[in-house]
Amino acid sequence: MPTFPRTAGVLAAATALSLGLAVPALAHVTVNPGTAEQGGFTKVAFRVPNERDDASTTKIEVSFPVDHPLAFVSVKPVPGWEVKVTEGKLPKPVKTEYGDLTEAVTKVVWSGGQIKPGQFQEFEVSMGQLPTDTDRLVFPTSQTYSGGEVVKWADEPTADGTEPERPAPLLKLTPATAGDGHHGTASSAPSAPAASSAPATPSVTPVAASAxxxxxxxxxxxxxxxxxxxxxxxxxxxxxxxxxx
Structure with missing residues (x-):
């Protein structure tokens, strides 16, 4: 019987160690929601948790893809944070339904605020038109802490599907469903009722007047x-x- 407490202690220690290693792996910068339809517009939030106990996150820099550039990008203000949107010339023009795109947003930087230990913040972006010739968009991101540390979330997805050490925020693109863009709306004018459904109006004879x-x-x-x-x-x-x- 003396081996049971020892075994239980070893299992508890192993469980605690595995949980301790798993928690930091989950605390990376992500795109939410993580999927959108090809060819459309979407609104996403870059969710940034603070991984440090002794420092606050003070700056977030998100790089936008230039191989699949987005013609329209707008940001939602975040109280306490300044935002700077940078546009740049593309390596080569990209054909879109709006014409050849030669410049696009290449970077968005939020700074001046604080994400304190144990907290997270979301930075919302509206963007489009999403490409139709790829199934994902990758947004390499740098996270700067008040102590000067810079963490780069820039690892591309692995071929075998395992998560890299510091994965870049990833937006998966799915084929557009049939009928998208043709959302029917209900008519505001009520339809006329059928003759059989409306009660017949009785013929009223003016009995009192006749009498x-x-x-x-x-x-x-x-x-x-x-x-x-x-x-x-x-x-x-x-x-x-x-x-x-």
Missing amino acids: SAADGTARLLGGAGLVVGAIGLVVGFLGLRRRPS
Whole structure:
């Protein structure tokens, strides 16, 4: 039985060591989301964690690809940080649907702020039109710390799929799905209901009006009869008075 505690201790130490080695490997600069469709526009965030316990990240420099340049790049302001977008001449013109592209954004630098130990920051960029002749875009990035240390996240993806020591932020490009760019919108005008679905409007007969008219007619005829009867009485009375005694 004395070997059990020793074995448990060895396993615990090995587990702690493996976790300690795995955590720093996960704390690298990434692109989020990590995928986008070819030929379109997208918004991504460069997520930058601080790996140091005794220093803050004070500068981030992201290099944009020149072999697959992006014609449109815009950045979202980050409170406390200054941003500088650098454009440069391309090694050779690139044909796009907007014409030959001879210059494009080659670098974006954020500086002046702080990412303190135990924190991370996201730097958002809108960009396009994404190329259709490649399945990925790589953005080599330099991370500068307040102590002067510069960490370069610039390793290309490996052929066997294993993660390199300091991988560059990677945006995977997937084929555009059918029908993209033709998003249907619902009509704002409501459709006319079918004749059979709408309840038929009942024909309303003005019963009260008819009854009132009939009642008025009866009263008129009754009054006329009374007048005729009265005239007859008067005529009869006068005739009696004129008869000789």
